[in-house]
Amino acid sequence: MPKYLITGGAGFIGANLINRLIGEGEIICVDNFNDYYNPEIKEDNIKKFKNNNNFRLYREDICSLQALDKIFNETTPDIVINLAARAGVRDISSAQLYIDTNVTGTANLLEMSKKYNIKKIITASSSSVYGNQNGEKFKENMKTDRPISIYAATKIAAENLCYSYSHLFGLNIICLRFFTVYGPMQRPDMAIHKFTKLIDKGLPVEVYGYGETARDYTYIDDIINGIKACIDYDTNFEIFNLGSGEVVKLKYLVDLISKQMNKKAIIKQMPLPKADAFYTASDISKANTLVGYEPKVKIEDGIEKFVNWFMHERIC
Ligand SMILES: NC(=O)c1ccc[n+]([C@@H]2O[C@H](COP(=O)([O-])OP(=O)(O)OC[C@H]3O[C@@H](n4cnc5c(N)ncnc54)[C@H](O)[C@@H]3O)[C@@H](O)[C@H]2O)c1
Known part of the structure; x- marks a missing residue:
C-alpha cells in the first residue's frame, strides 16, 4: 500500500482527500x-480517521525542518501531498505569515523529499498566481x-522552488493551481461559506466588486479526482489548472445560495479589495489531455450539496 504524507490534512481539501485515499x-x-x-473545525474534520490503523497524525509545523526530518525518517512516505498553507488573499497586514508556511514550509518539504528519495510530490498552488x-x-x-496579493506572490515562489528542485535533483513534482474550491468542510472564511452563514442568520452579505466579479468555482469532488489522477501520472515537472472551466458571476452565486436556503439575501455592495482578482477562469485542457481531468459538478x-452539508453537518 502506498504511503501518503499529506500536509494540511486537517484542513478543508486535506480532510476530503484523506477521506478518499x-x-x-x-x-x-x-x-x-x-x-x-x-x-x-479541523479537529472535527479528522476525528473519524483517528481510530483507523491507516491513519497517523503529527501535530507539527512544516516550517520546522527538524520536525519534518523526524516524520520522514519515522514514516518513510512514498508520496508527499502538500496542502498546508497560509490561505486567503485579503490579509495584507503581514507578509511573514505567508512566507513562512508557503515558501519556507514548501522548501523544507522539498529538501526532505530530496533527502528521503520521495517518488512524487504534489503541491497546492492557486489560480491567484x-x-x-x-x-x-x-x-x-x-x-x-x-x-x-502576498498570498499569490508566495504561491509563485513555491512553484518556482518546485521547478528548481525538479530540475536540479530530479524530483517528480506536480503543482496544482486550484480554482476557488467549495463543498463540505469548506473554510469558513471563503465566500460561499460566509454568504451561506450570513443569509441563514438574516445578516447583510458584503458583495465585493458590486457583484460584477466572477469566479471559476470548483466542487471538492472534482478537485479530489484531479489530485488522484495526478498521483498516477508520471512526469518530472508539470503545472496543471484544476478548475471547473465555467465562470459564475458573484450576483448569480448569491442568488443561488439564497434560493437554496429559501431565504432572502440582504446585499451590501462593496468595492473590490486590492488583493482580489476581478475574475478567474480556468482553461483545463492541459489537465484534461494529460491526466484525463474532467470536472463533473455544475455550480x-x-x-445544493454545500447547503445540505451546511444545514445538517457543520459544527459551527
Ligand atoms: N480552498 C480553495 O479554494 C483553494 C484555492 C486555491 C488554492 N488552495 C490551496 O489549497 C491548499 C488547501 O487549502 P484549504 O482551503 O484546504 O485550506 P485550509 O486552511 O482549510 O487547510 C490548510 C491546513 O494547513 C494547516 N497548516 C497551515 N500552516 C501550516 C504549517 N505551517 N504547518 C502545518 N500545517 C499547517 C492548517 O492548520 C490547515 O488545516 C492550500 O495550499 C491553499 O493555498 C485552496
Whole structure:
C-alpha cells in the first residue's frame, strides 16, 4: 500500500482527500492546527480517521525542518501531498505569515523529499498566481509575474522552488493551481461559506466588486479526482489548472445560495479589495489531455450539496 504524507490534512481539501485515499493507502497527516480559523473545525474534520490503523497524525509545523526530518525518517512516505498553507488573499497586514508556511514550509518539504528519495510530490498552488488578466481564460503558460496579493506572490515562489528542485535533483513534482474550491468542510472564511452563514442568520452579505466579479468555482469532488489522477501520472515537472472551466458571476452565486436556503439575501455592495482578482477562469485542457481531468459538478448541484452539508453537518 502506498504511503501518503499529506500536509494540511486537517484542513478543508486535506480532510476530503484523506477521506478518499484512506481506503487505498497509509496516511501520514501533518497539520499544526493553527487558528487562522477555528481549530475545532479541523479537529472535527479528522476525528473519524483517528481510530483507523491507516491513519497517523503529527501535530507539527512544516516550517520546522527538524520536525519534518523526524516524520520522514519515522514514516518513510512514498508520496508527499502538500496542502498546508497560509490561505486567503485579503490579509495584507503581514507578509511573514505567508512566507513562512508557503515558501519556507514548501522548501523544507522539498529538501526532505530530496533527502528521503520521495517518488512524487504534489503541491497546492492557486489560480491567484494569474493576478488580473484581460478577459481570457487562464492557461498554465501565461506569465505569472504580476501577483496582486502576498498570498499569490508566495504561491509563485513555491512553484518556482518546485521547478528548481525538479530540475536540479530530479524530483517528480506536480503543482496544482486550484480554482476557488467549495463543498463540505469548506473554510469558513471563503465566500460561499460566509454568504451561506450570513443569509441563514438574516445578516447583510458584503458583495465585493458590486457583484460584477466572477469566479471559476470548483466542487471538492472534482478537485479530489484531479489530485488522484495526478498521483498516477508520471512526469518530472508539470503545472496543471484544476478548475471547473465555467465562470459564475458573484450576483448569480448569491442568488443561488439564497434560493437554496429559501431565504432572502440582504446585499451590501462593496468595492473590490486590492488583493482580489476581478475574475478567474480556468482553461483545463492541459489537465484534461494529460491526466484525463474532467470536472463533473455544475455550480447549481454543488451549491445544493454545500447547503445540505451546511444545514445538517457543520459544527459551527
Ligand atoms: N480552498 C480553495 O479554494 C483553494 C484555492 C486555491 C488554492 N488552495 C490551496 O489549497 C491548499 C488547501 O487549502 P484549504 O482551503 O484546504 O485550506 P485550509 O486552511 O482549510 O487547510 C490548510 C491546513 O494547513 C494547516 N497548516 C497551515 N500552516 C501550516 C504549517 N505551517 N504547518 C502545518 N500545517 C499547517 C492548517 O492548520 C490547515 O488545516 C492550500 O495550499 C491553499 O493555498 C485552496
